[in-house]
Amino acid sequence: QVQLQESGPGLVKPSETLSLTCTVSGGSISSYYWSWIRQPPGKGLEWIGYIYYSGSTNYNPSLKSRVTISVDTSKNQFSLKLSSVTAADTAVYYCARFAGAAVAGQYNWFDPWGQGTLVTVSS
Amino acid sequence: SYELTQPPSVSVSPGQTARITCSGDALPKQYAYWYQQKPGQAPVLVIYKDSERPSGIPERFSGSSSGTTVTLTISGVQAEDEADYYCQSADSSGTYEVFGGGTKLTVL
Numbered sequence: 001q002v003q004l005q006e007s008g009p010g011l012v013k014p015s016e017t018l019s020l021t022c023t024v025s026g027g028s029i030s031s032y033y034w035s036w037i038r039q040p041p042g043k044g045l046e047w048i049g050y051i052y053y054s055g056s057t058n059y060n061p062s063l064k065s066r067v068t069i070s071v072d073t074s075k076n077q078f079s080l081k082l083s084s085v086t087a088a089d090t091a092v093y094y095c096a097r098f099a100g101a102a103v104a105g106q107y108n109w110f111d112p113w114g115q116g117t118l119v120t121v122s123s
Numbered sequence: 124s125y126e127l128t129q130p131p132s133v134s135v136s137p138g139q140t141a142r143i144t145c146s147g148d149a150l151p152k153q154y155a156y157w158y159q160q161k162p163g164q165a166p167v168l169v170i171y172k173d174s175e176r177p178s179g180i181p182e183r184f185s186g187s188s189s190g191t192t193v194t195l196t197i198s199g200v201q202a203e204d205e206a207d208y209y210c211q212s213a214d215s216s217g218t219y220e221v222f223g224g225g226t227k228l229t230v231l
Contacts, residue, residue, distance in 0.1 A: 037222075045209055047221065105218060107153075
């Protein structure tokens, strides 16, 4: 079965760029959409964006100016970059498969999820 | 921006039925999905496409839809069902994904 694992620095300084990678195992990254979701401590879930294995992307409008999601099919990985971070970006970051319809926007859900990684923005 | 509205908390006694609602203007057009999240763990999908149950999810979990409201029903609640529950859906055009604010289910 497909499993996802996030990796990257747990501490990022304000104004710098947060970078995370999600490694997919137990299946190919091809033919699916993949997504990033975050959860500030004690708060709810926020969708960040998704990428198709071919490289097409879609981002949350509230984060669009600062977010880049990319994919490396040769490594079965996809990545998140969030620029100009502030303390408000402190959160557990999850990667997940955006499953369901072959074309995003018809009927899609997040399954499975990685275990999540806490990223703290602090000097 | 599009929003999904959930009650912050629901409390039930063991063996009773818990109902968690999620309201949004686009729900008549878009499917809803439900996730269970226990402390320190990643969310787990419990309902997809309004009322479908993934394999491995107990039959006591069910979903329904009526107009602008979808409902997650947990019949015969068990102590292990105590968790946060989140609904998810898309805006009316299917472009952006949104989560509800979450509902904390307490088993008394």
